[in-house]
Amino acid sequence: MRLQLFSLLLVFFSLPSFANIGDMPKEQQLAVRYIKALTSQDYAKLTSFYNRDSVFNDRTASRKYTGKRHILSFLKRAHKGVLEYDFNIEHMFNSGSLVILIGNYHYRGPGEQFGKPGRIIDLAIPGVTTLNLDMTNNRVKEHQDLMDYQTMSDQLSTQ
Amino acid sequence: MRLQLFSLLLVFFSLPSFANIGDMPKEQQLAVRYIKALTSQDYAKLTSFYNRDSVFNDRTASRKYTGKRHILSFLKRAHKGVLEYDFNIEHMFNSGSLVILIGNYHYRGPGEQFGKPGRIIDLAIPGVTTLNLDMTNNRVKEHQDLMDYQTMSDQLSTQ
Numbered sequence: 001m002r003l004q005l006f007s008l009l010l011v012f013f014s015l016p017s018f019a020n021i022g023d024m025p026k027e028q029q030l031a032v033r034y035i036k037a038l039t040s041q042d043y044a045k046l047t048s049f050y051n052r053d054s055v056f057n058d059r060t061a062s063r064k065y066t067g068k069r070h071i072l073s074f075l076k077r078a079h080k081g082v083l084e085y086d087f088n089i090e091h092m093f094n095s096g097s098l099v100i101l102i103g104n105y106h107y108r109g110p111g112e113q114f115g116k117p118g119r120i121i122d123l124a125i126p127g128v129t130t131l132n133l134d135m136t137n138n139r140v141k142e143h144q145d146l147m148d149y150q151t152m153s154d155q156l157s158t159q
Numbered sequence: 160m161r162l163q164l165f166s167l168l169l170v171f172f173s174l175p176s177f178a179n180i181g182d183m184p185k186e187q188q189l190a191v192r193y194i195k196a197l198t199s200q201d202y203a204k205l206t207s208f209y210n211r212d213s214v215f216n217d218r219t220a221s222r223k224y225t226g227k228r229h230i231l232s233f234l235k236r237a238h239k240g241v242l243e244y245d246f247n248i249e250h251m252f253n254s255g256s257l258v259i260l261i262g263n264y265h266y267r268g269p270g271e272q273f274g275k276p277g278r279i280i281d282l283a284i285p286g287v288t289t290l291n292l293d294m295t296n297n298r299v300k301e302h303q304d305l306m307d308y309q310t311m312s313d314q315l316s317t318q
Binding site: 059060061062091093094095098100102126128130146147148149150151 | 218219220221250252253254257259261285287289305306307308309310
């Protein structure tokens, strides 16, 4: 009984601040739709979020791509064969068209790209994603990631 | 008894990943020393972290200062009369000289600057601070803040 109550409390604390996506500021709504297209690898939907000036910047990996074509080609390469991919957003806020998402990226998939060939690996990488949005055209002007690759590497070492 | 155990668990979960500051990467150690100088308003110490090229950038407030002199004058103005000021770091990581700190800035002080003259206000503002460090000279090249001012404004409305 106590455990159930505790679990229930945990569920409440895990819920986002907004009960309904429609209650969120429109910038955060667009951000969530974009992140969903990204993590569900819906490239048909994802393509509408970028134009030739869009920038995808992983600052912690010093990796930067400009333009829809280069970004999509990178994402397709990076997420090849992935089994599960989602972003657990723990906190989100915005200042105008700048949206900040804090949480962890969960990844389950082939270990080839992580030096673990033939194995299925499971990662939860803490990260901060900052989106600079163009609200007139529903586009992502800049997607910037700050990822805790040390935690990723610690998780990989035991898999 | 159960409550004590629960509190104890909370304390464990609140502890940073490193038991000792000496076990942290040197970039994170420098970041923590800098944040301590900043939040304890130790301007004599703080001045050694900046040079004329240092940048202090609050992206969510579109406020940017360049150079030791302008940064310090802004900070002294912003923190005038403050009673308590600290950054509760919930997660910290780095990629080389880029250090990311996630947590909340706790502030207790006069409400004048927040439209609450004559009152003492208490705030805990979620935020992400990114520090670009010069490890050779122990300097902050760029301090960038992303602050959840909506949460701050919600907290202010009830005080």
